Amino acid sequence: MKNELVVLFGGGGFLGRYVAQALLAAGARVRVAQRDPRRAYFLKPLGGLGQTQFVAADVKRPESVARAIAGADAVVNLVGAFTDMQALHVGGARAIAEAARDAGVEAMVHVSAIGADPESASAYGRSKGEGEAAVRAAFPHATILRPSVVFGQEDEFTNRFAGMVALPIVPVLRGDARFQPVFVKDVADAAVTALADAKAYGGKLFELGGRDVMTLRQIYQLLARETGRTPHLLELPDALGGLLAALPGSPLTRDQWQMLQRDTVVADGADGFAALGITPTPLAAVAGTWLVRFRRHGRFAKRAAA
Template identity: 55%
Template structure:
């Protein structure tokens, strides 16, 4: 990867900062692309002199992406949303990136999708992710597609969100308690991106499900988080009929805890099918408990000075 110029679209986001850091450590030059190029400036301290660049680009505006990828050796598309304009970001945006990459003659493209991506999915999120994969493969057949399970890390909006709820509530309602996840550490996803870019002849044109070493149900995950932050609030699994009524009634409101589409996403397990892509790439998966304690201490009653049990 040394001295190769890699365009990371969405490089200022949660996953993006880890991908950028991993690429810089491998000696690559990185162009960080965000809707506002200044959003990535905090990454300057991770790089050597002249090793990092910043550009503005919106995947929904093809001309901005064409300019952003010009002159690069490889492209990574990390752009994704959990609610909003799925068609614009996940389908049209993915097509714009792949088309621009092909037009620029880049050697490799890595596209981040998600486990459960399927044009026939009952959720708009899953459908758009599946349609986005099809659009990428049509425009850039040699693309590597990575489909992670739920990604966790210090800045995530998954483990942190549950930890905040467990800290705040005397009784914690659990929606779809039996659904299973295979949480993957954000640093491992970044390693997979670098591996795919480093050897495009081996990984090009392939799609990999990637997940962590453990499979946990929603209830098991909440129970583990409660133990890790020393708060033993009772967990109550909500019946599907009640949770469905809730998301239909208030799921459309700004700040709602869950949308109807997110509820639909929880109707299927979010786990690797077949071989874990991390195994195929020789990347040891990181357990949640190996790293989460480093930031979950903020949710304990007395911070890092408190024990794990209430």
């Protein structure tokens, strides 16, 4: 990908910073496109002189998307949120794919999520599924990646739960819900691999899951061990969990509650990492490097026995 220009929508976000680093390491020129590009300026020192560009673009404004993509060789769409989902996941994805098509872009990667389904009970799953369909309609040879829950140093997953296990009692909703946590760097490598060989991977869909399938309860237990905590995990019945999710100010929205009703694991025989030649990184192998701050005495504390 040396010297190719890749436009990265959402490049300043959690996953975006890792995709940007992988692209820069591969020698690509990276144009980060987002509503406020100043929030992505931290990426500039990661590349060589002139290797990183920044442009203001709002995926809800197709004309700004087209300007951001002008002259690009490839496009990556990482835009995602738990608010305004229809506009971002469907309308935004369509605007990016149509602009990429009209600009003659050679390759596109669209990052979706496991559970994407136009018939999903959750608004998030429905919007992700409809977004995939919109991308396929406009740019049929786009590569679609569906990661499970993504973890890494800056995530809102392990860091949030690690803060919770510092409490003496931790309420657990749907403790048997299964996940296949995936390392953010592995997802970034998957995106760059797909872009680098659009002939082999274009038009295909890859579900990305980590090495281990874990229940939510097991994830809490692993984070407790990594941070030297011994909380009591209080499992709440489904009826109470659904009620709590419906209350104003609840840390879990009703839509997130709906998402917990379905396992977030790759389908049988759909190992996207294997197809892309990537060996996934286990959560237990790396989480301790950033969760050390949740230990009572920081890096000088001992981990709890397994």
